[in-house]
Amino acid sequence: MKTYLNKLILLLLLLFAASCTKNNIQNVANTNTDSISAWIKNSKNKKLSREVRKLNLQKAYTENLLQENDSIKNSMLLKIAFCAYKLNDSLFFVKTNNEAYELSRNLKDTVGIADTHWNKGLFYSRKEILDSTYYHYYQAYKYYKLINNEYYSGRMLFNMAIAQKNIRNYTGSEILSFQAISKFDKKKHALNLYRCYSNLGIVYDNLTEFKKAIEYHNIALSYLKKTTDKRTFKESSLNNIGLVYHHSGNYTNAIKFYKEGLKNSDLKKSNINLYAKLIDNLAYSKFLNNDTLDIKPNFYRALKIRDSIKNTSGVLISCLHLSKYYLYKKDTIKAIKYAKKSLVLAKDVHNNRDYLVALKLLSEIELKKSKTHLFNHVSLSDSLQNNERKLRDKFTRIRFETDEYIEETNRLSAQQTIILVASFSLLAILSLLYFMRLQRSKNRALQSEAEQQKANEEVYKLLLKQQAKLEEGRLHERHRISEELHDGVLGRIFGTRMGMGFLDLKGDDETKAKHQLYVDELQEIEKEIRVISHELKNELLSGKADYIQVVEHLVEEQSIVSGFEYKITDDDSVHWSMINDAVKINCYRMVQEAVQNINKYAQAKLVTIHFSVNDSVLSLSIQDDGLGFDITKKSQGIGLKNITARTKKINGTFVISSVIGEGTLLSITIPLADTTI
Amino acid sequence: MHTYTVLIIDDHPIIADAYKSALLKIASENSTIDFSIEMVTTCDAALEKIRGKQPIDLIFLDMKLPKSSDGQFLSGEDLGIEIRKQLSDAKIIVATTYNDNYRVNNILKSFNPEGFLIKNDIAPSDLITAIETVVEGTPYYSKTVLKLLRSHMNNDFFLDKIDRQLLYELSIGAKMVDLPKTIPMSIGGIERRKRQLKEIFDIQKESDKVLVELAKDKGFI
Numbered sequence: 061m062k063t064y065l066n067k068l069i070l071l072l073l074l075l076f077a078a079s080c081t082k083n084n085i086q087n088v089a090n091t092n093t094d095s096i097s098a099w100i101k102n103s104k105n106k107k108l109s110r111e112v113r114k115l116n117l118q119k120a121y122t123e124n125l126l127q128e129n130d131s132i133k134n135s136m137l138l139k140i141a142f143c144a145y146k147l148n149d150s151l152f153f154v155k156t157n158n159e160a161y162e163l164s165r166n167l168k169d170t171v172g173i174a175d176t177h178w179n180k181g182l183f184y185s186r187k188e189i190l191d192s193t194y195y196h197y198y199q200a201y202k203y204y205k206l207i208n209n210e211y212y213s214g215r216m217l218f219n220m221a222i223a224q225k226n227i228r229n230y231t232g233s234e235i236l237s238f239q240a241i242s243k244f245d246k247k248k249h250a251l252n253l254y255r256c257y258s259n260l261g262i263v264y265d266n267l268t269e270f271k272k273a274i275e276y277h278n279i280a281l282s283y284l285k286k287t288t289d290k291r292t293f294k295e296s297s298l299n300n301i302g303l304v305y306h307h308s309g310n311y312t313n314a315i316k317f318y319k320e321g322l323k324n325s326d327l328k329k330s331n332i333n334l335y336a337k338l339i340d341n342l343a344y345s346k347f348l349n350n351d352t353l354d355i356k357p358n359f360y361r362a363l364k365i366r367d368s369i370k371n372t373s374g375v376l377i378s379c380l381h382l383s384k385y386y387l388y389k390k391d392t393i394k395a396i397k398y399a400k401k402s403l404v405l406a407k408d409v410h411n412n413r414d415y416l417v418a419l420k421l422l423s424e425i426e427l428k429k430s431k432t433h434l435f436n437h438v439s440l441s442d443s444l445q446n447n448e449r450k451l452r453d454k455f456t457r458i459r460f461e462t463d464e465y466i467e468e469t470n471r472l473s474a475q476q477t478i479i480l481v482a483s484f485s486l487l488a489i490l491s492l493l494y495f496m497r498l499q500r501s502k503n504r505a506l507q508s509e510a511e512q513q514k515a516n517e518e519v520y521k522l523l524l525k526q527q528a529k530l531e532e533g534r535l536h537e538r539h540r541i542s543e544e545l546h547d548g549v550l551g552r553i554f555g556t557r558m559g560m561g562f563l564d565l566k567g568d569d570e571t572k573a574k575h576q577l578y579v580d581e582l583q584e585i586e587k588e589i590r591v592i593s594h595e596l597k598n599e600l601l602s603g604k605a606d607y608i609q610v611v612e613h614l615v616e617e618q619s620i621v622s623g624f625e626y627k628i629t630d631d632d633s634v635h636w637s638m639i640n641d642a643v644k645i646n647c648y649r650m651v652q653e654a655v656q657n658i659n660k661y662a663q664a665k666l667v668t669i670h671f672s673v674n675d676s677v678l679s680l681s682i683q684d685d686g687l688g689f690d691i692t693k694k695s696q697g698i699g700l701k702n703i704t705a706r707t708k709k710i711n712g713t714f715v716i717s718s719v720i721g722e723g724t725l726l727s728i729t730i731p732l733a734d735t736t737i
Numbered sequence: 738m739h740t741y742t743v744l745i746i747d748d749h750p751i752i753a754d755a756y757k758s759a760l761l762k763i764a765s766e767n768s769t770i771d772f773s774i775e776m777v778t779t780c781d782a783a784l785e786k787i788r789g790k791q792p793i794d795l796i797f798l799d800m801k802l803p804k805s806s807d808g809q810f811l812s813g814e815d816l817g818i819e820i821r822k823q824l825s826d827a828k829i830i831v832a833t834t835y836n837d838n839y840r841v842n843n844i845l846k847s848f849n850p851e852g853f854l855i856k857n858d859i860a861p862s863d864l865i866t867a868i869e870t871v872v873e874g875t876p877y878y879s880k881t882v883l884k885l886l887r888s889h890m891n892n893d894f895f896l897d898k899i900d901r902q903l904l905y906e907l908s909i910g911a912k913m914v915d916l917p918k919t920i921p922m923s924i925g926g927i928e929r930r931k932r933q934l935k936e937i938f939d940i941q942k943e944s945d946k947v948l949v950e951l952a953k954d955k956g957f958i
Binding site for chain 2: 554632
């Protein structure tokens with residue numbers, strides 16, 4: 061009892077252990093993905109130092125490498141690549157993103173491919189390599205569109221619109237913005253719509269369509285109201301509207317909007333850059349509006365803020381504004397100082413536009429060197445224009461080439477389909493032709509076979525007729541000989557005998573006796589001739605006139621081969637003269653085939669052939685007592701096939717039955733109704 | 738002394754001569770009888786004599802004769818019928834080589850000769866007996882004819898002309914297809930008749946040959 065209990069416990073323990081190990085295995089798998097996610101999360105944590113975050117990401121990457129190549133691994137890899145981008149780790153980003161790209165391709169994960177293109181677009185955008193940026197956004201757009209992801213394809217269109225705007229292809233940007241807008245849902249994607257309309261506002265501002273610019277900025281603001289994540293977008297829009305008014309020369313309105321933007325007391329904290337921009341712009345508008353009050357400190361304030369946050373572009377603009385201010389104040393030295401500073405800064409940040417502005421400004425200030433400055437200005441602006449044009453061309457080409465590639469692919473695949481369809485139909489037609497030809501040659505063969513058979517039969521018929529005629533001639537001749545003997549010769553011998561009998565012989569008895577002997581001998585000769593004459597006639601009857609005798613003759617000949625006995629009978633009901641030749645010939649041939657088969661295989665001792673007629677149906681049975689065979693097993697030989705063919709030809713039926721060791725019976729029935737004369 | 742007018746119709750002179758010898762022998766042995774003998778060899782000559790309004794007592798008639806020039810008399814048989822019409826008192830002696838029952842029967846039926854001799858049956862003495870018997874007024878049949886008549890009397894069935902003709906044609910080996918040419922019936926009808934004949938002779942499956950042989954035995958052909 062105790063041992064049983066022990067065993068039971070042991071068993072339970074084992075089971076438990078087994079289930080535990082199973083769970084452990086699952087846990088290991090889970091911990092792997094969990095830990096990867098955790099490390100990625102750590103790498104996103106902005107509280108940690110950049111080095112620690114990088115280290116976490118590396119860990120996540122190495123762990124992820126060990127995972128199976130599946131969609132989970134791919135999504136992890138994509139996250140890692142994105143984090144690498146965020147961490148500004150270019151090398152690591154390129155590596156991981158390329159790996160994600162390859163894996164996506166292997167997994168045929170279209171979303172993955174699109175995501176890697178997006179990442180690359182972001183990456184190049186930060187590097188300000190505009191053509192590559194545009195290219196990858198466009199690729200991403202294509203793949204998102206392929207899987208009908210409206211939202212992401214819209215976002216890619218927007219990114220492309222920004223890229224276009226950055227190379228000053230405003231019309232291109234305008235079109236892409238509208239395309240992006242069409243992809244977004246009015247309720248769900250308000251922020252994206254805000255961005256699009258805002259971009260449109262900036263685009264129209266640059267196209268000097270100020271009315272439209274204001275209109276689109278207002279639409280942007282209306283979408284902004286629907287969003288929860290407002291940030292400092294409103295102030296940014298106000299600044300932009302201010303810029304529009306500024307550019308259109310309406311400085312009063314510009315000032316009003318800048319002031320509106322500055323109303324947000326939190327702005328200095330949340331977006332110091334925008335704050336500086338607003339102050340600077342406000343001061344500049346006021347300056348141009350001939351309101352010089354308080355503007356100098358504001359210019360300097362903005363410059364100070366921008367300098368402190370190392371916003372070089374901002375500093376550059378501040379310097380330009382100050383230069384213009386000092387020029388107005390006729391403080392040429394300070395004006396030159398700031399103009400030259402802005403020139404250097406513009407060169408540093410590759411801001412050619414502001415470099416141009418600075419050059420122009422310098423030419424106005426330094427009247428002595430104005431010629432050189434203007435010349436520099438003109439040549440630079442020319443080269444800039446050229447560059448921009450080249451970039452635009454490149455953008456168009458990217459789109460065009462991809463479109464062309466798609467078109468080419470479509471064309472090729474269409475061509476392929478056409479080739480495929482054409483070759484298939486060609487094949488079908490060819491095989492059809494082949495089969496038709498085959499059928500035709502088969503038909504022709506059958507026809508010629510039938511014709512040959514017909515010809516054979518005709519020959520046979522002719523032969524029979526010929527034989528009958530010969531026989532007739534022979535009979536006729538025998539008849540004639542018989543008659544001649546009977547009527548002519550016999551009569552004359554009779555007359556001679558009589559005459560001799562009545563002769564009054566004068567002689568001895570011996571001579572008389574001899575005479576009588578000769579007369580008697582003559583009578584004997586007469587008798588003999590008569591018998592011969594009769595036999596000649598009688599044999600006419602035993603001539604092969606009967607059909608049965610013809611058949612008998614055939615069987616007799618064949619029976620010699622394997623030495624069987626035979627019995628051929630026909631019912632009284634069979635009137636051979638009334639049965640047409642076709643039936644008779646076919647019966648003859650069938651008997652021939654059957655007897656040949658018997659000779660070949662049956663080893664029969666007795667063959668019985670019987671003909672009978674019942675209700676206008678002729679029955680022919682050919683029976684042997686030979687070996688017999690398995691009808692189901694053996695494929696029909698040529699002999700049986702011929703018999704089948706012949707019965708079919710005369711609308712008859714053919715049944716074969718055989719018992720192994722007992723013999724074979726062929727039963728053939730032929731309707732006579734349509735064949736009798 | 739009584740003189741009998743005799744007409745010998747035979748295309749074979751040697752046979753006619755034999756008849757004449759026989760007649761002369763009778764006349765030489767019997768002084769009360771004398772014969773006035775005339776001989777013809779063709780149908781036409783025979784017809785002339787028959788139709789000559791001269792009474793003829795005894796006529797020897799051959800069965801196998803060339804047909805008359807007008808084509809109406811084909812054989813001795815036709816002449817026999819004509820003789821019966823023209824010369825009702827004439828006694829006819831037929832000597833023929835035909836010994837088949839069909840022919841014999843036909844001859845008996847058509848003009849019933851007083852003397853019926855099958856050539857092979859008789860010796861010269863028989864011929865003399867025949868002539869003497871016929872002249873006396875008694876018919877004389879040679880043994881083959883007698884045999885036939887006897888077998889006929891034993892048969893309890895009757896075969897008509899067509900039956901006999903059919904059997905005869907079969908016996909000489911005529912083909913069924915050709916029969917309608919000689920027998921005025923359709924082939925179907927002929928087949929039916931043949932079947933009936935086989936029933937009469939009590940045979941079923943046996944061939945035509947058996948039928949013909951049986952018919953011969955029974956004296957129909």
